[in-house]
Amino acid sequence: MSRKNTIKRLRVTRSHVGVLMSWFLNIFKRRGIMGVCRHDATYAISVMGEQHPVRVARGYWGIADHARAQAYLDGAWRWLCVDYPDVITCAGDTGFQPTQYYKPKIWMSMFGWDLKE
Numbered sequence: 001m002s003r004k005n006t007i008k009r010l011r012v013t014r015s016h017v018g019v020l021m022s023w024f025l026n027i028f029k030r031r032g033i034m035g036v037c038r039h040d041a042t043y044a045i046s047v048m049g050e051q052h053p054v055r056v057a058r059g060y061w062g063i064a065d066h067a068r069a070q071a072y073l074d075g076a077w078r079w080l081c082v083d084y085p086d087v088i089t090c091a092g093d094t095g096f097q098p099t100q101y102y103k104p105k106i107w108m109s110m111f112g113w114d115l116k117e
Helices: 004-033 039-050 104-110
Strands: 054-061 062-071 076-083 086-090 096-102
Touching: 039 054, 039 062, 039 076, 039 086, 039 104, 054 104, 062 086, 062 096, 096 104
Parallel strands: none
Antiparallel strands: 054 062, 054 096, 062 076, 076 086
């Protein structure tokens, strides 16, 4: 294979990767949530949901969309923090303003995951 053909193939591959990355980013933008917070919230409700009622709070932290898990413990909703593999209660994020709350089944279905009962 000539050097010219190799360079052409690399350009095509690089452009395909760029198109795929923008497609994936658009999926997450349409869902409205970017960053790691959705993964932490999903993990937290998966772990704590085995023993306690849980939900995911979604809202704004500054100007960015944000998600945070909560568990119903001792008669109140407590924020959950992830310190892999542990999930613990914590103070939450200062300035986070939840606007919506999701039950686990609804939260998971937003990303195309099904929960079996």
